[in-house]
Amino acid sequence: MKFSKIDIENFRQYYGNVPIDLATDDQKNIVVIGGRNGYGKTNLLLSIVWCLYGDKLSQIDDHFKKEIQKEKNYNSFMQQSINWTAKKEDIDTFSVTIRIDETELPELKMLNSNSADSVIIKRQFNVSTMIEDLHIIDPISNMELFNDDEDKINFINDYIIPIDAAKFVFFDAEKIAEIANLSIKEEGSFINDALGKILGLDTYETLIDDIETYINNLKKEGATKNLQEQIADKENAIKLSQIAIDKFEEENADSLKKIDELKKAIREFDNLISSESKQGNSKFDREKILTEITELKIKETELAEKFNELSEILPLTILSGKLEEVNEHLDLQESNSVFGKIASENSAKIEEFIELLFNKPPEPENSSFSLKDKMFYFEKAQDLSHKLFNQQDNNDDADLAFEHDLSNADKKMIQDAIDLVNTQSKDFFESTIDEFNATKIKLSELTNTLNKVDADLEDDIILEYNSKKEKADFQLSEANQKIGENKANISKEEMNVKRLNQSYQDLLKKVEINKKNKTKIAKSAEYLDVLKKFVFEQKEQKKESLAKNILEEMQKLMHKLNTSGSQFVSDIKVTILAEGNGMKITLYNSDDEEIKKEVLSQGEKQLYISSLIKAILKESIQSLPIFIDTPLGRLDDEHIKNILLYYYPDLSEQVVILSTNNEITPKRFNDISESVSKSYLLVNDGINTELKKGYFHSYED
Structure with missing residues (x-):
């Protein structure tokens, strides 16, 4: 499959119709599109993804999701996507068109045989009516291939690129x-x-999820009123946690938009200060210091986030030895339980075997076996059987001073905690902390240097710019702190959802299921196992x-x-x-x-x-x-x-x-x-x- 041509019309930086020929061949498979930052590389990628997936854009990449959240919703995001020049000319529609060649297509009567491996996908949006249209067209006859929007969406997912695979096709390598x-x-x-x-x-895994949901619904039908209320409470609690997660993510999107604006304002104040300053014989390069400070602040934010994530599992790391001990104890406890069950089953089978051997017909003809002889061999067989079987079980059975009374959910939580700790290493903890501290120290040194440079330059107008810049810096710090707090809250809510889901499953196990639903569940479980x-x-x-x-x-x-x-x-x-x-x-x-x-x-x-x-x-x-x-x-x-x-x-x-x-x-x-087949410059x-x-x-x- 190849995207042979793209036409971008009045989308973001692209005014009028901007055609891009992307044709490649077997020897030359690369197309290079160069451009400076801010010239439209990312928006070119965005235009293609939008053309294919429309309002499902946020499902593909966190970057796209955050951009939409900054504008509150999809329609607002789209309104901001029309080219500025086109908008001034009262043009209210933008579009993206992609011609796709060398792809397998379904057999449709309306498809011209000459274009059986080619199709055109076009999506347009009208910012006045807020109406979005998707067209899938035969390139030879120019006929629409589908009338129903759902058929168009299914066609893209089934024959072009499934939406869940898009992140592996369109991505930021960094x-x-x-x-x-x-x-x-x-x-x-x-x-x-x-x-x-x-x-x-994915089709089979979706089917697995659907069958599991069906089984859960069957289980709920037989619940008592009390159990139904408890199940409903858990479902509502899960929904509330999801709503809280969405709220925190929206707040972070607002904060990110604010951060972008504050960074822009800070750059402007720095430029104004530099333009008004007369550095004279200063040995410091103010612009270089500013660049280093900006880079260090980005690094500080990244390390702070990583440090916050690590700090959450630090207590678990300290207790990792105890967690392992508990886990080993649980394994022994489980082994003892299994061996005990086996020993009990063996004992019952031995008794039944001896009983059938000595006291049940058939017996040999003309047997001279007396009752006394039978009793002797009966008791000997019992003694030997218990020595041979039970002794082996007892050797494997470890003595435990006590037993943990934990649910399956509790046991799983312990194992998850151990797995989480095992993904990190002591060296990684130490190197992250050392790097974070070193960055803070370097940032402090450069900030002090910058303050000294600016102190030598101050007059009334520079004082005013510095004051505004300090205010923006403070607001920037607050916004970053808010994002960190929200990320921590999101993690807590996600853990809460996990815990609630486990409780929800435990409640379903308590439901008395009627005979009819048991049959349905059993048959569904068979399908589930096969899948x-x-x-x-x-x-x-x-x-x-x-x-x-x-x-x-x-x-x-x-x-x-x-x-x-x-x-x-x-x-x-x-x-x-x-x-x-x-x-x-x-x-x-x-x-x-x-x-x-x-x-x-x-x-x-x-x-x-x-x-x-x-x-x-x-x-x-x-x-x-x-x-x-x-x-x-x-x-x-x-x-x-x-x-x-x-x-x-x-x-x-x-x-x-x-x-x-x-x-x-x-x-x-x-x-x-x-x-390289084609190369372009934005x-x-x-x-x-x-x-x-x-x-x-x-x-x-």
């Missing part, structure tokens, strides 16, 4: 490094989503190839793998997590020691996740186009060279890269020129953006 910071369960969920959408397993087994087997088949492909990609990309001596990563294992939680990927060094992903550098994390995404895409039946914003993020020169030469040229049959000239310099562009006149053929070093007027 931000994907954050996936390496996810917990085992969260990363497992990410991989589960990816493989599910790429392999088509779960099928999904598990599919993942089991893919885990080895997934591990192999990830390692191969990392070996190409990470120069540490090619150094002499011990290899940085020598093996990768993929494990299927229990309860449908996806897959866990573990990295090992040459000493067979696990490499914690959290200790990787940001660049190494980006390479790891890039390798993971490529390995997942290799499992796809159909080749998908890949669109990448900020392609080289935080990578060093050697890693950049490896990514450009060995990653993008065979990532997919069509790879569209949105880059700045700092990421793909003219020299780097020349290195990959043999793989040119902005201060308001609108247009495309010129060629890259930064050479483009056509």
Whole structure:
């Protein structure tokens, strides 16, 4: 599948109709679109995603979700998306059109045979009427292929790119490094989503969820009035927690919008102060100090968030030894229970065997066995049986001074706590704290230096600018603090939802189910088992190839793998997590020691996740186009060279890269020129953006 052409009309920076030819071939699969920050690279990506998914935009990426939340809702977000120049000319409609070639399409009578592998998707929005229209068109006959909107949405999900797979097709390469910071369960969920959408397993997993919901509803039918009230209370509590989470996320979106405005105001005040200042013989470069302070503040915010996350599990880390002891005790308790049950069952079977052997017919003809002889062998058989079977059970049965009276939910909570602690390492805690403290100290030093520089420059107008800047700085700090508080509250509510769901399931187990519903539940459970087994087997088949492909990609990309001596990563294992939680990927060094992903550098994390995404895409039946914003993020020169030469040229049959000239310099562009089919430069006149053929070093007027 390839996106051969895109037409953007009056969307954001793109005034009028801006056509983009993205055609590629087997030898040249890359399209490079260059542009400075703010010139429209991200909005170009946004236009494509919006064209395909409309108001479902927020489901694809957190960035898109936050942008919509800043404007309160989807319609407000759309109203802000019309080009400013077009709006001044009283144009009230914008649109995006995509021509898609080389894709498998359903057999439709209205499809012209010459266009059986091509289709045009167009979405437009009218800011006056607030009406949005989606069109799916045959490129030869120009006929609409569907009348019903639901059919159009299903067509895009079934034959173009499923919405849940979109985040693996349209992504910010720098931000994907954050996936390496996810917990085992969260990363497992990410991989589960990816493989599910790429392999088509999501249909079966959705069916599993539907059957489980159906079973829960059947169970609720037989509940007593008291149980019904308790179940309803739990359902309402879960809804209230979800509402609270949405509220905190909306507040954070407002805060992010405010932060953007405050940062802009602070930059303006700094520029005004610099323009009004006469630094004379000052040995300090005020602009350089400001740049360093800005970078350190970003780093401080990132580290503060990471530190807050770590601080929540610090008590668990301190108690990790005790948690392990409790878990081992529970394992022994469970073993004793199992062995006790087995011993009891064995004893009953032994008694029955002896009884059948000595006291029940048939007996041998003309037997001279006296009653006394029978009793002797009866008692001997009992004694030998108990020695042979019960002694073995007793050897395995450990003595416990006491037993924990914990529910399954309590036991699971202990195991989850241990798993959470095991994902972190002592070195990671210490390095995060040290880095956070070092950043704070450096920031304080630079702030003091800046204050000294400004103190030598002060006059009335600079004093006024400084006062306004200090106020904006204070408000910025408050907004960041509010976001941190809300994130902590969101985590608490998510834990609450998890606890409530467990209680909800416990209540359902107490319901007396009638005979008719028992039959339905039993049959549904059979279907459920078959589906779960099928999904598990599919993942089991893919885990080895997934591990192999990830390692191969990392070996190409990470120069540490090619150094002499011990290899940085020598093996990768993929494990299927229990309860449908996806897959866990573990990295090992040459000493067979696990490499914690959290200790990787940001660049190494980006390479790891890039390798993971490529390995997942290799499992796809159909080749998908890949669109990448900020392609080289935080990578060093050697890693950049490896990514450009060995990653993008065979990532997919069509790879569209949105880059700045700092990421793909003219020299780097020349290195990959043999793989480049088209190159463009986004040119902005201060308001609108247009495309010129060629890259930064050479483009056509």
